[in-house]
Amino acid sequence: MYLWLKGLHLAAVLTWVGGLVLLGVTTTALRPAAAAVLLPHERRIAAAVLRWDRRxxxxxxxxxxxxxxxxxSRGGWFGALWLSAKLPIVVxxxxxxxxxxxxxxxxxxQSERPAPTWIRHAPVIAIVGVSTIALLAVIKP
Structure with missing residues (x-):
């Protein structure tokens, strides 16, 4: 049972991270300038990415x-240092x-509210976060 949980967890994480990076790259690429609006083809791309995100x-x-x-729970890892370090990154x-x-x-x-400036670093933040989580989960320091 443990190996099934582990395999399904890994598959879910890979799917989530792929979607997270897609969302980050799309958001960064389509980030409109101060008064610019999305063009129709950009809006279609963004809408498709949002559908993928939801589904x-x-x-x-x-x-x-x-x-x-x-x-x-099954591994009895709650309270382990590596998991305590991993959870805030997952959050x-x-x-x-x-x-x-x-x-x-x-x-x-086409909301008037501008995107935060740090958002352009979102794909890198996601990759660094996931890499850190993977190291913690594999090495279990």
Whole structure:
């Protein structure tokens, strides 16, 4: 049972991270200038990415959380230093996902609210976060 949980958790995480990076790159690439609006083809791309996010990335994130909690419970890892270091990063990546989805949604709706300037670093933040999590999970310092 443990190997099934681990495999499904890994598949969910890979799917979530792929969608998170897609969301970050799309949000960064379509970030409109001060008064610019999205062109029709840009709006179609953004809408397609948001649909993918709702249908695939969000369920994968929720599955990764549920399976990860199941693995930690089954392994008796709650309280372990590596897991205590990993969880805040996972929470941060979940928050980043929410910020990116909301920012892209506002772009599509042509909201007047500007995107945060740090958003252009979102894909790198996601990759560094996931890499750190992978190292912590494999090495378990």
């Amino acid at each position: 695939v990335t969000v369920p994968a994130m929720l599955a990764a959380w549920a399976l990860g909690i199941g693995l930690a 941060g990546l979940s928050a980043l996902h929410g910020v990116l989805a909301a920012t892209l949604r506002r772009h599509v709706e």
